[in-house]
Every structure is written in C-alpha cells, then in structure tokens.
Amino acid sequence: MANNTIVLEGELRTEFGKGPARRMRVAKEIPATVYAGGEQPVYLKLPMKDTTLALRHTNALITLKFGNESRMAVVKDVQRNPVKRIVEHVDFYEVKAGEKIDVEVPVFVNGTPKGAAIAFVDIQELKVRADVANLPERIVVDVNGLAEGDKVFLKDLEMPEGVELDMDDLEESVVTVEVPEEAPAADTDVNPADVPATAEKDDAEA
Numbered sequence: 001m002a003n004n005t006i007v008l009e010g011e012l013r014t015e016f017g018k019g020p021a022r023r024m025r026v027a028k029e030i031p032a033t034v035y036a037g038g039e040q041p042v043y044l045k046l047p048m049k050d051t052t053l054a055l056r057h058t059n060a061l062i063t064l065k066f067g068n069e070s071r072m073a074v075v076k077d078v079q080r081n082p083v084k085r086i087v088e089h090v091d092f093y094e095v096k097a098g099e100k101i102d103v104e105v106p107v108f109v110n111g112t113p114k115g116a117a118i119a120f121v122d123i124q125e126l127k128v129r130a131d132v133a134n135l136p137e138r139i140v141v142d143v144n145g146l147a148e149g150d151k152v153f154l155k156d157l158e159m160p161e162g163v164e165l166d167m168d169d170l171e172e173s174v175v176t177v178e179v180p181e182e183a184p185a186a187d188t189d190v191n192p193a194d195v196p197a198t199a200e201k202d203d204a205e206a
Contacts, residue, residue, distance in 0.1 A: 006054045009065045010046040021088070030087055034064060034071055036094035042071065052087055059103045059135040064092065074101065074132065095132040102129050102166060105136050111144025113177045119143040122173045130163040141175050150177040
C-alpha cells in the first residue's frame, strides 16, 4: 500500500507555451498542472529528478509545496517525449484527506505453479476504489501450487484493507495457469529438389 506521502517542492509558473516549457526542461524542471474539480488549475514547475523518481510509484499520494501553500494530489496524466521518454509534463488531481477515489492498479503474480505450468495475467490493470491515504501500488495474485487449467477470478481476489474492487463482471478471470505449447522443431533436412533453380546455378558458378 502507498502509505508514505511523497513531497515535491516547486514554484508557480507564469509562462506558458513550447518556448518556456523547453527552457524549463533545460533548467531540469518539469511543467505541471494541478486540477481541483471546478476550481482554477494551479500551474507549477517541479524539479525534474525528484518528480521522475516520484512517478515510479503507482498511485502515490504526493504533497506539492509551492510558496506558502501545499496541495495533496495524485498523478492524473504524464506526457513523455516519444523518443527520449523523458517526462515533459505532468497533470495532477488534487485530493482531500479522507476522500476515496477510483484508480487503476497493475496486477502482479507471486509464487510458482506446479510442473511446467506458467501463470498468464488476463487483466493487466484492475479498477479499485480506495482512500487517498492508502492507495495500493499493485494487486498481487498468489499462484503458488496452482496446476494447469486453474484460474483465479475477480471474485477470488482478496483486496487490501480499505480497498474495494470496482469491476463489472466478477466471474472474469484475472490469471490463467497453462503449460505453454512447444514450438515445432526446425526441419534441418533439405531436399535438393526443394532448392530453387537460381540457387543451384549460383552454386555451380561459384
């Protein structure tokens, strides 16, 4: 669970557009916007290194400090450079203590199935509802000892305390245990009759 709040200290920004954004990135800063329902958004510039590290945590609760103010928020959207993959802009959504919000959480498996079976994740992310102070970073499914043909359904999942699953069909499988099909062996025996005539001619002239 994401119990610890990450703190990012930044500054208000008053310049907008590609030029100022480019200058910010040269100065190792990232432009960011904080949305708060129907209120006016807050525009910030944040330290690039600390912000990039913070974004490694899924559904992290982040305290944004600027001037004499601070806002508690979660990441709403991240824009990255398609080539360099560096963070170019971050959108945050302001939240309040005690508020419950809907988030998507990645699925991970833990343990080893029986024999040659492998666990395949059928649903990569789950929609859940949780308190902002206790947002899960991941949902872990235990597959230890499961055999080929076994499935773990949404209804079988044990949610962390305070987390509610928000999915429509609880009969849908999250993880399926199967033995992978072996790839057919490559045929190394070549029949001379199958060699193209051009190849035979080239070999004769070599």
